[in-house]
Each structure stands twice: as structure tokens, then as C-alpha cells.
Amino acid sequence: MSQKNYSLAAAAPISKATNPYPVDTSVGPMLRYQKSLPRLPVPALSETLEKYLKSVKPLVNEEEFAKTVAAVTEFQKPGGIGEELQRRLLEKANNPNVINWLEEWWNELAYFGYRDPVCVYVSYFFAYKDDKIRKDPAARAASVITAALEFRKLVVEEQLEPEYARNLPLCMDSYKMMFNACRYPKKPTDFELTFDPATNNHMTVIRKNKFFIVDLVKDGTQLSTSEIESQIKKVYELAGNAKDPPIGAFTTENRDNWTNYRNLLLSASPENEKLLKKIESSVFAVCLDDTTPVTRDELSHACWVGDGRNRFFDKSLQFIIFENGKAGFCGEHSSMDGTPTCRLNDFICTSIANNKVNHGSPNVRSGLPVPEQLRFTLNKDILDAIAKAENNFDALVAKHDLRVLSYQGYGKNGIKKLRFSPDAYVQMIIQLAYYKMHGVSKATYESAQTRKFAHGRTEVCRSCSADSAAWVKAMEDPHVPIETKAKLGHKAITSHVKYMAEAVEGRGCDRHLLGLRMSLKPNEEPPLIFTDTTYAKSTHWNLSTSQLSSEYFDGYGWGEVVPDGYGIAYQINANVLHFNVVSMHLNNEHMCHYLKEAADEMKQVFEYAQAKEGHVPAKL
Known part of the structure; x- marks a missing residue:
């Protein structure tokens, strides 16, 4: 299933003093750094598996998590199949004739080999x-x-x-x-x-x-x-x-x-x-x-x-x-x-x-x-x-329903006054809205661009984390003090910022796990990590999200990626947050209501916390 890309990078000039890449003068300015771009890395196996375990924790019960830990432990045993697949993947990544180890697999699996209609599932x-x-x-x-x-x-x-x-x-x-x-x-x-x-x-x-x-x-x-x-x-x-x-x-x-x-x-x-x-x-x-x-x-x-x-x-x-x-x-x-x-x-x-x-x-x-x-x-x-x-x-x-919420309460400027990353903040709006509506946290895909690498496209930022799950529960619990809600919210947003920073560096867990899985030979039995129900659950994107923003757009969006999920595209403009919600008639009007409610409540909580700290923001 197709996934969507993430926010537009500012096109600010690079000074010669800070630019680490040599310039290719045989081509025009658009491509002058193209030959110098680094290759998409292959993360360390231990790093990816640790990140994977941490990301699935809020999605499964204790028994399921114990089985997943056992599957991961088996996978990374010294001399085992995990090390062998990692070796094969590194061999491909280091092949001088391969510009990007993921490119061919991803284009085939997500796009050209995908047989469902491009409209409504791929186009945007x-x-x-x-x-x-x-x-x-x-x-x-x-x-x-x-x-x-x-x-x-x-x-x-x-x-x-x-x-x-x-x-x-x-x-x-x-x-x-x-x-x-x-x-x-x-x-x-x-x-x-x-x-x-x-x-x-x-x-x-x-x-x-x-x-x-x-x-x-x-x-x-x-x-x-x-x-x-x-x-x-x-x-x-x-x-x-x-x-x-x-x-x-x-x-x-x-x-x-x-x-x-x-x-x-x-x-x-x-x-x-x-x-x-x-x-x-x-x-x-x-x-x-x-x-x-x-x-x-x-x-x-x-x-x-x-x-x-x-x-x-x-x-x-x-x-x-x-x-x-x-x-x-x-x-x-x-x-x-x-x-x-x-x-x-x-x-x-x-x-x-x-x-x-x-x-x-x-x-x-x-x-x-x-x-x-x-x-x-x-x-x-x-x-x-x-x-x-x-x-x-x-x-x-x-079978589909599309609803738009143009939230006029505040936008990027207001979020910055609260001293948060606008994108991570809006991701938490979505997490809270989903929890309000469904009473559970589910796997969430946010697209992170990896275009700093040659032929890079996207990695997944897993927005649902243990920290976000703890925070949304606290937000919905009237007995939790507002100071605690603010503290947990800050932790959840910080956690998201960290994952996104690693994802854009090619160090998320999803594309690496895909590369390992694709490195299996046709006659080889998939290891337990990939047949474990947790793997399927953690890649079943009940929330598929991404941001692209322009002050001149009045809409941006695409379809959901699983039948029981939502596609939520959003824009973070100066003073407006714009959400496009698509699903197979999963009460999108209610989702829009909860998105607005979540945005209102988050503003109240974080403004209160700032006031308590003595940092009263200007009126949003």
C-alpha cells in the first residue's frame, strides 16, 4: 500500500562554509550535489530491534509482548538468521552498482507491483x-x-x-x-x-x-x-x-x-x-x-x-x-x-x-x-x-467518506509560542483524538522523508509510542492533575521528535526490517519475528498520516491504507491547522470533532503549565 510523504523542506541557500559536499559543475544547479549525496544507511541490527520492541509495547498485551521479545531474541542470536540477513543486506547496500538498497524493493512493493486502483489508494x-x-x-x-x-x-x-x-x-x-x-x-x-x-x-x-x-x-x-x-x-x-x-x-x-x-x-x-x-x-x-x-x-x-x-x-x-x-x-x-x-x-x-x-x-x-x-x-x-x-x-x-476540519483556534505560530515542534504537536492532537474516539492507541504511520540520501524516499516515524499512550490516558482521566498531563505531554512530544530525527537519518525500524525480510531467499522459511502477530499488528496502520503545508492550499489529502483505518493528511499553517480525514465511513465527522476537542484541550493544558512556570505565552 502506498504511503505518503512529509513536510516540505525549506529551500534556503547553503553557504560554501557549511556545505560538506563537492559541487558538480557539469550539470545545472538543481543537480550539482546529486553525485555527492550519501547512500541510505543500513542501521545496526541491535539498534533496529531495540527500537522495534519499544515501538510495539503500547500496541500489545503482556503475553503478546513476551512472545515478541522471544522472537526478537531468537532472531538476533549470534550466528543466527538475523545476522545472516543483515550481512546480505549490507552486501547489497555496499554494491557500487546499487545507488539505494531500498529503492527497487520499495517502488515495486508500494507502487508498481501494487494492483489496487491508484485512485483512491495511491493518488493524492x-x-x-x-x-x-x-x-x-x-x-x-x-x-x-x-x-x-x-x-x-x-x-x-x-x-x-x-x-x-x-x-x-x-x-x-x-x-x-x-x-x-x-x-x-x-x-x-x-x-x-x-x-x-x-x-x-x-x-x-x-x-x-x-x-x-x-x-x-x-x-x-x-x-x-x-x-x-x-x-x-x-x-x-x-x-x-x-x-x-x-x-x-x-x-x-x-x-x-x-x-x-x-x-x-x-x-x-x-x-x-x-x-x-x-x-x-x-x-x-x-x-x-x-x-x-x-x-x-x-x-x-x-x-x-x-x-x-x-x-x-x-x-x-x-x-x-x-x-x-x-x-x-x-x-x-x-x-x-x-x-x-x-x-x-x-x-x-x-x-x-x-x-x-x-x-x-x-x-x-x-x-x-x-x-x-x-x-x-x-x-x-x-x-x-x-x-x-x-x-x-x-x-x-x-465506500469512502472524506471530511475536512479547518481548525481556526491556532496554528504554527501558536504552537511555537508553546515551545513545541509544530509537527510533533499535531501528531499528538491526532493521537489524543483517536484515543478519545476509540479508547485505545493503535499503530500510526507518519511519513518521514529520507531525501538527504541518494534516491531516498521515505521512512516511517511510528507516532504511537509508550509515552504518547501514557499521555492520552492521562488526558482522559479527570483525576490526573493538569501539571502531570502537561509533563506527560511534553515527554510524548519529545519522544516523537527523537523518533522523527532518527527516521529522517534512515534509522527507523520499518524500512530496515523490510530490507531484512526481502533478503530472505525464496526457499527460506521466514523467521518468527515476521510471522509473529505483533509484527502484523504494528504495521497495520490504523492511522496513516503526513504533513505538507502551504498558505495557498485549502486542502491536501489521500485515502486510508487499511479498511479499518483513517488517512489523516494535515497542514500546519501560520494560524490554522487543516485536517483531511478519509476512511471507509468510520464516523469521520466524529473524528473531526475529536481533533478539534483535542487541539482545544492541549492548548489549555500547555498554556496553564507555562503560566505556572512563569512563562505566560502571548494570547494564541
């Missing part, structure tokens, strides 16, 4: 705040496209400044999968292709389920915003009011089904493959929806899944424009995590809001080519398959 979305100047959908679309093309130019020419974390550059390799990229369905495992940006300067525009190709360059010059707007208006006109059979619905299907349906399309006419390639090779897709979402819930749901028809979910980037001028984005997650696309979308929204976009001439050149409608050859088998895909999508989405 950002919903934009309104553009008060551009309420007309064609104008909104044109400005978003122009800003996106400015970012693309920085990427293609390798002029984009790398991202940094603690003054160290992050891996920028995944940016190559941002533009002109597409995922392909194939059995038993999918793959992704990119296309030459120099020769593919067209975008796909989808309206009324119809696909149009719009060239973004004429006579060697990129279209201005006014010219793009005129082309978008032509698409609206050409699409008319009638809807075509939604070929895009195929991309919502189980990946094996989509593989079969794609073969149907190809066999119906050789022209169909050429038409598909035009979509697949395009810079990105722009979806001109005919709906008018108003509330945050409606807008988020529309960006996340829409109607499943006016889309092509295999495209790496889809910008979505609604009839009332609202807008958002949907990302394909397989080869690229959320931090690069968060940066892209924040760049788009920030540049437009601050009038930093070069819109070009307001004049529209004569002779712009008419947008080309792709007319697929469809037969009865294909039409029947489309109908099945539509029914499957509708049934799948009906």
Missing part, C-alpha cells in the same frame, strides 16, 4: 485557495498553466535550486519524473516512462470526458497566458455539452483490469496507441470539470477523485479547474513523493498571488492551431469495459 491532491481576480475557469486555467510552465523550465534547464534540510541538500532525482511522465499498466508490475521535453511541448486537456491536445509552443515561442486562455476557451467550445464515453475511467481500475482494457484499446485500432501516446507524452493534463464545488469538503473530494471520468490518473500531474473558477491538483504517486509536487503547486499559487508570473503579451497571435480532439476507435467490448470501470469506480468511492 492539493486544493487551491480561491483566486479573487480570476474567477472565470479559462482565465484560472491559463494562469495555472503558465506558472507551471515556468517551474517546468527551471526543472528542464536544471536551474531549480535544490531543497535543503538542516543545511544539507536533498535528492532531486525524482524531479525527472515530474513533467512529460506517465505510469503504464502492465502485469505483474507497472512501469513509468518519461518523454523528451524538447520535442513534447503539448498538454492534454480533458473536458466532458473528451481528450484534446494543445500545443504550448508556436514558432519556437511559448504561448502567452492570453493565448493559453484563448485555447482553453476553444476547448470549452469544441467539447460542447454532450459527454463522450469516458476512456479516462480505465485509469481508475484495478491495475490488472486496466492492463486488459488497454490491450483492448490497442487491438481495436492501431491509431488508438498513437492517441494514447499523445496523452502519455504530454507535459501534464488539465481537467476542465463541469462541477461547481463550494465547501472545503466538496472541493477536496472533487480534487481527490472527481467523477472518475474526466481524468487520466496515470499522468504524473493533473491540474483541475472547476466551472466556478476553483482549482486544484491531483498527483500520481509512484515515482515521486509529495514534497516535489508540493513545491510545484506552492510555486504556482504563490507566483500567481504575488504577481510574479511572466504572462507574456496580452495579444493573441493569429494562426494558433485548433486544439486537436483525440477520437478513439471504440467497439462494443471497449464500451462494455468502460461501463464496468465506471461501476467499479462508483462503488469504490461510495
